[in-house]
Amino acid sequence: AQTVTQSQPEMSVQEAETVTLSCTYDTSESDYYLFWYKQPPSRQMILVIRQEAYKQQNATENRFSVNFQKAAKSFSLKISDSQLGDAAMYFCAYRWAYNQGGKLIFGQGTELSVKP
């Protein structure tokens, strides 16, 4: 069974600084997708960034980038120039590429606080 582990329950960063959130996963599959979702207090899950496992190049979205290490099964999120609005729960998620339903498997989450 696939699992996703986030070992940092809480992280803190100073505004304008950089922070890295960790995620590891376990799967025997070779084709899959990885995601980072942001969940503010409203509870709506907002997609931050996604990575296709077949792509070697790390995904980037503005201030957000990932470090995808397929052999190590590691998928960390780097947030540059942190802003107060980045404060939220962040979830790492896995999705097998050939699951028609697209079921997501989530980690436990990391609560990020941003200090002004």
Added chain:
Amino acid sequence: GAGVSQSPRYKVAKRGQDVALRCDPISGHVSLFWYQQALGQGPEFLTYFQNEAQLDKSGLPSDRFFAERPEGSVSTLKIQRTQQEDSAVYLCASSPRTGFGNTIYFGEGSWLTVV
């Protein structure tokens, strides 16, 4: 509206009561998902619909949980004889097509508290 809409947003139920949670996906979205998120945890998959067909219900925790999507649009998650362990946020999500890389859009969830 433009997003996934869920109702009620907040529900307090007495133990043993039946509840129904509604999800209105984005118009035209084929795929619909229900997730359960307990306090301090990540969301856990409950069930998946492709149009009106329930193709995966492997995550439903017991036979007290039932979901339907009779016309392939609005979905209802029903919980019978609620227990305290059912207290959670129930998230609905939809995506425009089946297939591997489609973005999944989430609603804001229905917060269920069983007292």
